[in-house]
Amino acid sequence: MNFIEIQMEQWARKAHYEHYKNNVRCSYSVTVDIDISNLLNRLKEQGMKAYPVQIYMLSTVVNQFSEFRMTTNAEQHLGYWEVIDPIYTVLNPNTETFSAVWTRYNSCFNTFYRAYLQDTAKYTSGSLFPQEHVPPNAFNISSVPWLDFTAFNINVFSDGNYLLPIFTIGKYKKENDKTMMPLAIQCHHAVCDGYHVGKFVEALREMAINYNKWLL
Numbered sequence: 001m002n003f004i005e006i007q008m009e010q011w012a013r014k015a016h017y018e019h020y021k022n023n024v025r026c027s028y029s030v031t032v033d034i035d036i037s038n039l040l041n042r043l044k045e046q047g048m049k050a051y052p053v054q055i056y057m058l059s060t061v062v063n064q065f066s067e068f069r070m071t072t073n074a075e076q077h078l079g080y081w082e083v084i085d086p087i088y089t090v091l092n093p094n095t096e097t098f099s100a101v102w103t104r105y106n107s108c109f110n111t112f113y114r115a116y117l118q119d120t121a122k123y124t125s126g127s128l129f130p131q132e133h134v135p136p137n138a139f140n141i142s143s144v145p146w147l148d149f150t151a152f153n154i155n156v157f158s159d160g161n162y163l164l165p166i167f168t169i170g171k172y173k174k175e176n177d178k179t180m181m182p183l184a185i186q187c188h189h190a191v192c193d194g195y196h197v198g199k200f201v202e203a204l205r206e207m208a209i210n211y212n213k214w215l216l
Contacts, residue, residue, distance in 0.1 A: 001081065001082070001083070001084040001105055001135065001136075001137050002083075003073055003079050003080075003082075003137075003177050004079050004080055004081075004082060004110055005073070005077050005078070005079040005095050006070075006077075006078045006079050006080070006163070008052075008078070010025055011124065011180055012147070012195075013094075013191075013212075014076070014153070016193070017078065019190075020189040021160065021190040024187075024189075025159075025160030026130070026160075026189050027156065027160075027187060027188045027189065028089070028169045028184060028186070028187060028188040028189060028199060029151075029152065029153045029154070029184055029187075030184070030185050030194075031064075031149065031150060031182075031184045032181055032182075032183055032185070032201050033175075033180040033181065033182055033185065034180065034181045034183055034201075034204060034205055034208050035171070035178055035179070035180055035181075035205065035208060035209070036050075036172075036180070036181045036208050037177075037178045037179045038209070038211070039053070039208050039209075039211045039215075040172075040179055042211060042215060043083040047089065048113070048174075049117075049141060050194070052116035052117070053087075053109075053113075054114070054139055054143075054169055054181070054184060055086050055088050055103070055143075056109055056112050056116075057204060057207050057208065058086065058141055058167055058204070059084075059085070059086045059105045059112075059163055059205065060105075060107065060214075061166070061200055061203045061204045061207065062079065062084060062139060062200075063083060063084060063105060063107075064103075065196060065199065065203075065204060066080040066167050066199065066202060067191055067192045067196040068084075068139070068187075068192065068196070069081045069084045069137075069139075069162075069164075070163050070164070070191040070192070071136075071163045072161070077085070078191075079147065080138040081136075082110075083137065084105065084106060084137045084138065084139050084164075085102055085103065085104050085105045085135060085137060085138050085139075086098050086102065086103060086105065086138065086139060086140075086141050087101065087102035087138040087139070087140055087141070088100070088102070088103075088140075088141040088142065088143070088144070089132060089141070089143060090102075090103060090120050090123075090124045091124075091144040092124055092125060092126030095126035097126040097127075097128075098126070098128075099123060099124050099125055099126060099127060099128065099129075099130050100129055100130065100134070100140075101119050101120055101123045101124065101130065101131065102134055102135065102138050103115050103119045108122055109214050109215060109216065110216065120169050120215065133146075139164045139166070140164070140165075140166045140167070141166075141167045141168075141169070141175050142166075142167070142168050143168070143169040143170075144168065144169070144170055144171070145171050145172075147170055147171050148170050148172070148173050148182060149169040149170045149182055149185070150170075150182070152168050152170065152182075152184035152187070153184075154168070154186050157185055158187075160188075160190075162188065163188045163190060164188075164190050164205075165185060165186060165187050165188075165192065166186040167183060167184065167185055167186075168183070168184040168186075169181060169182070169183055170182035170183070170184070183204075185197055185200070185201075
């Protein structure tokens with residue numbers, strides 16, 4: 001859980017960070033469709049749940065790009081986590097409330113999948129934070145599988161200080177015999193530009209298409 005501080009005077013985005021952090025504080029969101037047709041077929045063949053697979057994919061790509069792991073430490077110094085873990089929502093159908101559960105990220109899919117099953121079996125109580133603590137190196141994922149959307153926006157009222165991304169997964173859509181997963185990506189402009197989101201989406205789509213490389 002190492003936090004790596006940014007050396008501001010040597011950082012190429014120093015002026016951009018200061019502008020969008022101090023002058024024009026803003027986050028932005030984009031919604032993209034991810035083709036998961038073949039991936040879903042494989043999961044059905046293997047009897048596997050889709051949600052932990054989605055969480056694993058997002059976590060893997062987030063951990064490829066430092067821009068999606070940036071935040072400030074207790075001294076308000078900017079930096080990024082060496083590794084970041086997902087915290088995700090799980091609905092309790094009895095109470096109709098969700099729990100925010102986190103699972104330690106592991107690059108081995110099978111190890112992460114088993115950890116997800118253990119954590120959700122133990123902590124899906126309907127209380128908001130059922131685990132003893134949420135680690136500081138955690139980013140947020142939520143799922144609204146009852147709603148297919150073309151746009152989704154979350155307003156975080158934190159004086160513009162919340163820098164980590166937020167991901168929201170929507171209900172699948174059928175398009176020309178393909179199954180598309182809507183994904184909303186919310187970023188803070190101080191640390192993440194559209195260029196970085198483009199690289200993120202490209203990497204995520206590559207994972208969805210080439211699942212044979214990691215889904216063993």
